[in-house]
Amino acid sequence: MTLPDFDGYPRWSQPNEPYAAFPKVTLHDHLDGSLRPETLIELAAEHDVTLPYNDPEKLASWFTGEITEPTINHWDEKFGLTTRVMQTEESIARVAREWVREAAADGVIYGETRWAPEKHILGGLPLVVAVEAVATGLQQGEADVAAAGGHIRARQLLCGMRSSTLSFEIARLTVATYGRWGDSVAGFDIAGPEDGFPIRHHLDATELLQREGVPFTLHTGEADGEHSVWETVHLAHTLRLGHGTRVIEDVTLNGRPLNVRTAVKEVAAAREAGRAELELGKTAQWVVDRRIPLEQCVTSNSKGGVVLGIDNHPIDLLRSLGFTVTINPDNRGMSKTSISQEFRRIESQFGWGVPEFAEAERAGVEATFLSRTDRDALRVQLDQSIAAFGE
Numbered sequence: 174m175t176l177p178d179f180d181g182y183p184r185w186s187q188p189n190e191p192y193a194a195f196p197k198v199t200l201h202d203h204l205d206g207s208l209r210p211e212t213l214i215e216l217a218a219e220h221d222v223t224l225p226y227n228d229p230e231k232l233a234s235w236f237t238g239e240i241t242e243p244t245i246n247h248w249d250e251k252f253g254l255t256t257r258v259m260q261t262e263e264s265i266a267r268v269a270r271e272w273v274r275e276a277a278a279d280g281v282i283y284g285e286t287r288w289a290p291e292k293h294i295l296g297g298l299p300l301v302v303a304v305e306a307v308a309t310g311l312q313q314g315e316a317d318v319a320a321a322g323g324h325i326r327a328r329q330l331l332c333g334m335r336s337s338t339l340s341f342e343i344a345r346l347t348v349a350t351y352g353r354w355g356d357s358v359a360g361f362d363i364a365g366p367e368d369g370f371p372i373r374h375h376l377d378a379t380e381l382l383q384r385e386g387v388p389f390t391l392h393t394g395e396a397d398g399e400h401s402v403w404e405t406v407h408l409a410h411t412l413r414l415g416h417g418t419r420v421i422e423d424v425t426l427n428g429r430p431l432n433v434r435t436a437v438k439e440v441a442a443a444r445e446a447g448r449a450e451l452e453l454g455k456t457a458q459w460v461v462d463r464r465i466p467l468e469q470c471v472t473s474n475s476k477g478g479v480v481l482g483i484d485n486h487p488i489d490l491l492r493s494l495g496f497t498v499t500i501n502p503d504n505r506g507m508s509k510t511s512i513s514q515e516f517r518r519i520e521s522q523f524g525w526g527v528p529e530f531a532e533a534e535r536a537g538v539e540a541t542f543l544s545r546t547d548r549d550a551l552r553v554q555l556d557q558s559i560a561a562f563g564e
């Protein structure tokens with residue numbers, strides 16, 4: 174597969190990344206969490222926004238938590254900085270355009286980026302104009318990639334927020350813009366703080382989308398456990414689980430429920446001791462049986478506190494239990510990662526190789542919000558590129 178050659182891209186990969194040319198699909202990839210630090214510094218100067226650092230490396234390290242000063246109370250404060258510089262059509266389109274270039278240089282052939290329109294109207298921009306600006310940027314990015322010898326398709330998902338009362342309005346916006354601007358708007362999501370903000374407060378939004386035939390995914394199973402996943406699956410009828418990592422807490426080991434933080438080590442110890450009976454609860458079984466895809470974000474979960482360290486992440490355990498897993502960066506900038514880096518980390522931690530990554534990417538193709546015909550075509554493209562990579 175030919176990767177487009179852009180000067181200075183990709184920002185979050187190592188030189189000679191071994192899986193860079195492996196074809197990928199990205200499904201859980203926040204637009205406002207992926208700004209290049211250089212871009213953020215330029216836009217902040219234009220928009221009179223003060224940043225904690227004006228050196229790209231320092232700023233990047235502050236976003237990822239390697240530099241802790243100045244301290245913050247919640248991740249949202251960091252998103253607050255990135256969204257503050259994305260309040261005009263031009264700045265929004267620029268960030269979307271760069272998102273596409275960055276993804277293509279990471280081997281992505283199809284991507285859905287998500288963002289919350291309600292965070293981009295502080296300067297008076299109408300919601301629909303903000304959505305069109307993202308569509309424009311994504312199309313410019315696709316054209317840049319084609320001109321540089323690569324190929325990518327990029328779509329957007331509109332996010333409501335769990336902590337906001339606007340989710341129904343954003344769902345209506347999604348219905349109104351679904352399929353517009355060359356199929357740019359592909360679906361909907363609800364993001365934001367999970368614990369204390371249950372999805373049952375947003376069922377008017379998800380019911381509207383179901384009635385109108387607009388696909389959606391929902392953040393869940395990240396900061397809250399099995400019951401949150403149950404609500405998302407059985408009350409809201411989501412098509413995918415944004416993370417879904419804590420569905421592992423609906424699995425018992427020798428009769429005791431697993432805890433996401435200790436699951437990997439507990440199962441390994443039980444296997445060592447010769448008795449590791451794993452049994453899926455009703456919610457977990459439903460997710461496996463219906464093949465509801467988990468949008469797994471390993472580095473993000475490890476840095477964000479869902480688990481402590483990649484070695485404790487249950488992605489491999491979930492796969493071995495029959496869950497449908499896909500590999501995603503979540504927030505490339507906040508997590509300082511790319512999908513190629515996710516592959517490398519999963520390979521070194523869990524021993525995955527080309528067969529497992531091919532399986533995850535094929536699951537990713539099936540999980541996209543494309544039409545059946547488009548998914549079939551993407552699957553052919555993916556398989557050809559995997560064969561060229563060397564399966």
Ligand SMILES: [Zn+2]
Binds near residue numbers: 201364503
């Ligand atoms: Zn997310």
